[in-house]
Amino acid sequence: MQERQRLLLQQIEQKLEAYVPKTNALYHRLLEAMRYSLLDGGKRIRPLLVLEFCRLCGGEPQKALPFACALEMVHTYSLIHDDLPCMDNDDIRRGRPSNHKAFGEDLALLAGDALLTLAFETMLSPESIIQAGADRAAQAAGTLACAAGAHGMVGGQVIDLASEGQQVPLETLQIMDECKTGALILAAAEMGCILAGANEQQKQAAKQYASAIGLAFQIVDDILDVTGTTEDLGKKAGSDADNQKSTYVTLMGLEKARQTVQDLTKQAIRALDIFDDQEVKSELVELAEFLASRNR
């Protein structure tokens, strides 16, 4: 990882921590539950994409920081709710007890609700609005809302629930993933562009890159569920097979799935051709390659 990217990641961590301060309020346990999941060493890929695309399109990443952090809050809330007993009922997340195991179901539910809400508080705070400009702030926050909602991430969850225990065709799997995980990754790139005031051509290229790595990301997830270990993954390996889920691996086979990841990664990198900033481009190339070759 390059030095500049490491600095961005550091800034993301510091800001995330600052957005959920410890407190003596009567509801301090809520903030502890929020911090537990938000500050647990996630890869921060989504916020990084916001900042990188903001830079790539000539904007100032500083102004995009609240939006980058908001995206991570939305991602974190979705993981907390996903792990709940009425959903995937997962006891482990990133190698630790999942939120409801640590804090109880009621607090986990509310911590998720509060993180989703905090995302919008953060993007629409007076400081954030002044920094980014009201027009861009409103547009970027609206983009995240659309990506996270019924026609995006939550819709994808519902398709996933409806597909449980049955074989689904590749087309359904792809729609599900475009909603469930793809939408937030796409939103990351779009938000970076909006905050930088990017032109249409730049936005299109950013979306191509993000769509490609988003799909590749999901296919790698399916591959790792088959080839990874519970220890590496920080969550239970083999759970797709246990749940008789259709995945890219079951529908394409392991080899084809791996090849598709390679193809998508190349597509993503090619989409960056129109941009000039070699330094940011090389970081985004590295990111795409890292996501394709990761083992957790």
Added chain:
Amino acid sequence: MQERQRLLLQQIEQKLEAYVPKTNALYHRLLEAMRYSLLDGGKRIRPLLVLEFCRLCGGEPQKALPFACALEMVHTYSLIHDDLPCMDNDDIRRGRPSNHKAFGEDLALLAGDALLTLAFETMLSPESIIQAGADRAAQAAGTLACAAGAHGMVGGQVIDLASEGQQVPLETLQIMDECKTGALILAAAEMGCILAGANEQQKQAAKQYASAIGLAFQIVDDILDVTGTTEDLGKKAGSDADNQKSTYVTLMGLEKARQTVQDLTKQAIRALDIFDDQEVKSELVELAEFLASRNR
């Protein structure tokens, strides 16, 4: 109820319905679950307050409609999550099976998540931003986020959970209610003011009105839990006593609680003195009196 207010309520219903259209999407059950709770004949007090205060401060209620509807979406999501087994575990809401009884816990959880998110999609849609202006749209949406989040409604829920089964002092009860139910009612008045471009004096008066009716509303809830019937309430009467909850009635006695509602209602009405529009004022007086004397 006056004719103009009836028209506003009609517009709210139509808009709410339009924001969650029926669909053939793979996730159509999600939208059904959202519609089930959103379009179930609620009193629409919060959205009405947004529109009335927008008018009272010289704004156009039309431009505030998306924000009024968004507030009702947030209120509805909170009821769905509140009713879940890991929270209050209520089977009945407004005289019908609660959302998770009708759709299952997983869909109810996600319908709540999606309604919270839809609130921000709605306020920050391109049309809404153009109508209201980006600055006012961002500020109003930010106000709702703060009111609904960890330091507002969700924080209040957590205080409520932490107080379960134990006696709490009046001060704690008041902080809890200011967060849990007061914050959204206050936000309604504030959002109306923001969208109308109200001045500081107008905002202060609006907030005084809203704080007073918000607290009165909660005290009436506690009174009705003792004096109302399950049939009238559309939810189980006497549940506070069953749960050994501290309420205004247990802490003040029934008579003092009733007197406080009367005092608060007068305070609310007095706060409107600074405004000129007699028609809107009389509607807000009527609303305050209705809330104080309601039987459900």
